[in-house]
Amino acid sequence: MPDLAVPEGEGYTVQLDSFEGPLDLLLHLIRQQEIDIYQIPIAQITDQYLRYLEMMKDLNITIAGDFLVIAATLIHIKSGMLLPAQPGSELNEEVERSRQELVEQLLEHEKFKQAAQMLFERETVELCVWPPDESEFQAEEEELISANVFDLVSAFHRMAERYKDQIVMEMEGETVSLAEKLGEIRRLLKVQKEVLFSFFFQLKISRLHLAVTFMALLELTRLREVRLIQKDLFEDIRILAC
């Protein structure tokens, strides 16, 4: 543990929850010290930011890549500002531009945090003013939903999932023919554009099934009904309908 005294246990993790992303953490550091956002002392804030990341690492909290991207930006600006200022220098200008971009991103982000807060307050009140529902009048009717595009694709996804379940059940039987397996793979590819080869292993099926599956795949490749793609030697094989 570094020289920072970090309270252990839940208290600390709760605190981390409020820093959902790197911009939240950065804003917190700035606001905590009542710094003018246009005049961020980059060197100081960078050190504090990096110390937070270290603490997160010590606590075995996985640091999302986004945090590292901002860290890199901060270090870049900090080191650039250590250079002697030379009017018209390209490097100086570039560093200044990065700093301004970061400030703008922070300001933009903060506005939306405020907007979210406003929505939260409105919702808090509005959720408690709802009229009662009309269910007593609707009992006789079929359950209807007003569908949008999202419902449509969800419905399709559900069916694809349902199909997976059926296949698991079929595979619990002992015997399997090549024709059956061909049919299964064809149906699967009808609802999904692509199936990973590992999918068949996840089903914990017998060696016989796997062997037949493999033969069926070879047969389908020969018939040019499917394409098998493997990007790398150890990558999963992707089965695509032609």
Place this chain on the structure above:
Amino acid sequence: MLEEALPNQILAILFVAKEPLTLSELQEVYPDTSVEELKGKLDSLVSKFNSFQQAVEIRQIGGGYRMTTRPHHHENIRTYLKTRPSAQLSLAALETLAVIAYKQPVTLPEIMDIRGIKGTSTIHTLLEKKLIETRGRKKVVGRPIMYGTTKQFIVHFGLNDLSELPTLEEFQEILSQSTG
């Protein structure tokens, strides 16, 4: 008529309550007031409210109090509920529509195969609502009719053209991002 604060607060709670409000539930909201006192307030509130309100009344139902419309308005209410936009689909119809949208042109046997359910009724509903149309016959045994979506479908779902439908891959991406 009801200047006091408490009766209005109770009325507001009665208004949002989805199930009959019991005295013990009410007492949890007002732990400093005894059940007897709350019952007294509630009863006088109910009799006052019911005497001047002609649209809605408070009834004692299932051991609690509930605000409901007066029965003689029910005919008008039914008329209102029926007139609301019928842009609504049953879940079964939605599933059939999803298969047609993503697999068109597609035949009934193929639809039933994917949905794992037999039945033709939802096709008729969708044809009636002009969300799907026939697209000739497939050149296979039995020459089944093929179906596809209509322009009405595109308008109904606020699309410009079919390519705007999210793909299954995009949907899975949305799912994984939400839980990730």
Place this chain on the structure above:
Amino acid sequence: MLEEALPNQILAILFVAKEPLTLSELQEVYPDTSVEELKGKLDSLVSKFNSFQQAVEIRQIGGGYRMTTRPHHHENIRTYLKTRPSAQLSLAALETLAVIAYKQPVTLPEIMDIRGIKGTSTIHTLLEKKLIETRGRKKVVGRPIMYGTTKQFIVHFGLNDLSELPTLEEFQEILSQSTG
């Protein structure tokens, strides 16, 4: 106070309506009465009702009329509702929603850019709650899906239309004042 039959009938309908009641819906219930006359009756009903009712009021929301409890009762109501699972959105979802509300139509990469976070978009939750919808695809590389807010969004947050939202500039002002 409201002896006439029609206002009470309308009140009863307002009481059961799940969504804001529009004038055209009302006209379907009363096809023999003109929209103008109905609007007159409704407006006078609303002002009378709101002046004597302290628990509940009729508000104009999402282009229609809606009966809700008065907002200042919300704390008592929340105490009563507390036993039920909260339907409130997470802060992450609200942030995504705020970006969509102010930047619509907007794509997922644009949302992630503003929020500074990849992979936790909560788009799925918002789509499921029908607070947002897809708005076609953006004509850039990858043709990403664009999102916008729905009528349900306007109603959920008790607005009459989107223009009632404070502008982003107003938030900017609040922020610059607080740090001044």
